[in-house]
Structure formats: C-alpha cells, structure tokens
Amino acid sequence: MNVRSSHSLQWLVLPCLLLARGLASDETGIAPEAVYRSNVREVRLAFYATDQQNRAVDQLTGGDIAVVDNERVVRRFRSFARTQETRLQIVLLVDTSESVVPGFQREIADVVQLISRTDGISADDVSLLSFGGTQPKVICQGDCQGPQARAKLSTAEAADQTPLYDALVFAAGFIAQHHQPGARPVIVVFSDGEDTISRSSAEDAIDAALGSEAVLYAADVGASHLHSDGAAALRSMSEATGGRFFPLRENGTSILSAVLEDLHSSYVVTYQLPDRETGFHAVRIFPTHNLNLQLRCRSGYYYQERAR
Amino acid sequence: MRRIWLLILLLCGSSVFTLAQGRSQEGTIVRMRMAECLAAPRGFMAALSGSARQSSDELCPEYVLVSDKVVYVIVGKTSKALVPLAETTRFHFDRNELLIRVDDSNHETRFVIREMVLRAEWDRVHARMTGDDEETSSPRQRLDAGIAMRNTH
Numbered sequence: 001m002n003v004r005s006s007h008s009l010q011w012l013v014l015p016c017l018l019l020a021r022g023l024a025s026d027e028t029g030i031a032p033e034a035v036y037r038s039n040v041r042e043v044r045l046a047f048y049a050t051d052q053q054n055r056a057v058d059q060l061t062g063g064d065i066a067v068v069d070n071e072r073v074v075r076r077f078r079s080f081a082r083t084q085e086t087r088l089q090i091v092l093l094v095d096t097s098e099s100v101v102p103g104f105q106r107e108i109a110d111v112v113q114l115i116s117r118t119d120g121i122s123a124d125d126v127s128l129l130s131f132g133g134t135q136p137k138v139i140c141q142g143d144c145q146g147p148q149a150r151a152k153l154s155t156a157e158a159a160d161q162t163p164l165y166d167a168l169v170f171a172a173g174f175i176a177q178h179h180q181p182g183a184r185p186v187i188v189v190f191s192d193g194e195d196t197i198s199r200s201s202a203e204d205a206i207d208a209a210l211g212s213e214a215v216l217y218a219a220d221v222g223a224s225h226l227h228s229d230g231a232a233a234l235r236s237m238s239e240a241t242g243g244r245f246f247p248l249r250e251n252g253t254s255i256l257s258a259v260l261e262d263l264h265s266s267y268v269v270t271y272q273l274p275d276r277e278t279g280f281h282a283v284r285i286f287p288t289h290n291l292n293l294q295l296r297c298r299s300g301y302y303y304q305e306r307a308r
Numbered sequence: 309m310r311r312i313w314l315l316i317l318l319l320c321g322s323s324v325f326t327l328a329q330g331r332s333q334e335g336t337i338v339r340m341r342m343a344e345c346l347a348a349p350r351g352f353m354a355a356l357s358g359s360a361r362q363s364s365d366e367l368c369p370e371y372v373l374v375s376d377k378v379v380y381v382i383v384g385k386t387s388k389a390l391v392p393l394a395e396t397t398r399f400h401f402d403r404n405e406l407l408i409r410v411d412d413s414n415h416e417t418r419f420v421i422r423e424m425v426l427r428a429e430w431d432r433v434h435a436r437m438t439g440d441d442e443e444t445s446s447p448r449q450r451l452d453a454g455i456a457m458r459n460t461h
Contacts, residue, residue: 066393066394068340068341068393071339071340071341072338072339073337073338073339073340073393075393075395284340286340286390286392286393287392287393288392288393288394288395289392289394290392291390291392291410
C-alpha cells in the first residue's frame, strides 16, 4: 500500500496545460517544462474477502466494508474495485536448517514444478531462495523448473542456524528489486519459524515485507508436532502482511490454491488519508453488515509528510 | 361499537409502538480500537465520572458511538464483541449497559459504557484544539478529532 497524490483533476487540467504549452513554444520556439502537482493524500489498500467456508466472495461493494485507519472509521471511499493484478510474482523462501522435516526439499522442488505449470504464473516470475547457516542464498531466478535448480535444492546441506528474519528482509529486498508492474508480489516461506541467528528482528521482517508490498504466506514445516513459538511467529508475520499461515504438513498444492484464490478474491479500495500523523498507521478492515465475511489486509502502512 | 373498539385498539397499538421505538436510538461508530477490557458494568455514574477500571490483560473492542446529543465510549465484554461498522448503529440501554443489535442476527451485543460526554462538549473541545486543520472541517470530523485529543490526554 502506498500514499500517493491523487490526480482527479488531472484530465481537466491536462488539455489546458498542453494547449498553453503549444502556444508558448510557437511564440518562443522553446518548449518549457510543464510541471503540475496536487497535494491530495490518498491511501490505497488491497484486501481479500472470503466467506466462512474460506471461499472467495466476488460481489462486494464499497458499502459492505469499513476501514479502521489509526482507530478512525472510514466509510467513504474514493474508489472501490476488484484488483487489476492478474499475475503473481512468487518468491519461495526455503528453510534448510536441521530443525525442519528431513527430505522436505524434494517436496519443495515438486511445488516449484507445480507452480511453473499453473495458469496465471509464468515460470519467469518464480524465484527460489534458501536460508540456513548465516545468510540466505538465491537458488534460482526465473528458471526454477529445470533440473539444475532441483539438484541445487536437494543437495543443500542442513545448516545448524536459522536466520529466518534476515532471510525475510532479504526476500523483501529481492522482490522490491525485481518488482514487475501488474504482478502481485508474494513470498511463500517454508520454515519452522524458529529464528536462531538473525541480526534483524521479527518487526524488521514485517516492516520489510510491508515496505515491499509483498504478501507473506507461511507454511510450518517444523519437525515438532506441537504448537510451537515458531508457528506462532509465522502466523503473526503472515497475518500482518494480509497473508495466511498453513499449519504443519499442509501440502504444497493447497498452499498454492490458497495463493491463487487470494489473487482472484482481492479488492482495492482507496480513501483520503484520515489524519496526517506521521509514522505507522495501523489498518484493519471490517464488514458493515455481514459479520460472516472474512476480510484480510495488511496490518498498516507508514506515512511520512513530504516537504512542499 | 365494534368500530370504536377497533379504533381504540389501533390507537393504543400505535402508542405502544411509538414508545418502544423511542427507547431505541441511532448513532454512528466513528472510532474503534482494541483496549483493555472492563470489569463488571459500573453504570452511568461511573461512566460519567470516567472511573471505570480495567480488569484483565485481555483486549476488547472499544468503540466511540456518536448520537445526536451524547457521545458514548463503549467497551465489549469479550474480545469477540465485534459489531458491524455500518453507517447507522441502532442501540438501546438495559441495566446500565448499551446494547447493539446486529442486523443479520437475533442476538444483541452488550457493551460496558466507559465514558459519556455531551456531543456539544466534544464539538467545543475539537474546535479549540484543531480549528486550524483544513482537512477536518466537517462536524463529524471535528468531533472525531476531539475524541482523539481527549483519549490521548
């Protein structure tokens, strides 16, 4: 999400500016630079709507939801629409530490194959990163369905340390660097959630994901069959970005289905910035009538007043 | 004679209906946050004095409900006491608690009243404190900002 200047008057003003510019260049022979600015602050929020059975809801209108932005209830929206994104840009982030279930790298390789064959996901839009030891590594970028990537992943040695938060910060940076317009950035992390060595904190990881506008999906692949702190960390991080958490041993197909379902059940709403308080604006979204609606969005955004 | 009885019945029925409707009020929720839950209801006097106290670490939804004359700060009894954030919220009172009916269900959600303030006072507070902000010029926005100021002090 970002806060941007709205250009609602742009289409009215633009022809006048072009006409004036044309006249000016006729008289002097030099085309002056036309600069125009607007200072209306607007928040753009993407969210997902499902029913109680977790099925996509595709008939929502602006009157069905209210946004709570920094505690203020916003019901008047500048725009409300289904998302225009039709593609996914996926970064798979794989934990190769000793604490995860042995042999799951093979499963990940199968997931990569499956993703590459899925409608709406181009093989070029899939990247695979791993983390274990002291730092994350890029296994492949864009050519992940080939045998080389599979071999690289399956031969990755189990490391004794887990830099989960650093890896998430790295993945967010990676996704921001390779962002493609019109594609929704998604990070799918397969981990037990137990960070042991990162310099970054969980908050840093969430901030990085929010900053890159990526949605985080977290799959618990820990060897422990009990509810762990790691699973709780994965859950809270994924929910903070508007993503989902998948418990132990959820298979790759169902995770991929959920990611695709979200792509097709998402909306984008824009509204005027409700206050000029700089810093983090916490955001939640609620139904106005039907409490059975499940609405998910990222936990907030950063607003910084720009000097005029 | 039968017609007269029918007329009397109709008049009585409409009077009772009007009274029942009179008990129900309408307002708009302008703010929402998760706050510390309150202990058992303290009633109007506690709400007016602002002395209602927290009881546990659980977080409950707190709403600022604006009606024509009074602004209520209400707190749910559990973390799940969520209500739809419709433009208009219908509510009434029962034993010092504020009850909100959810459109699609038969039950009502009970809220403890944390604070009650006259709406005119909120308008005045805000007019004093944020009078120069060009982006919060409507009466609702002024009131809203007034509540924010009050809560932070």
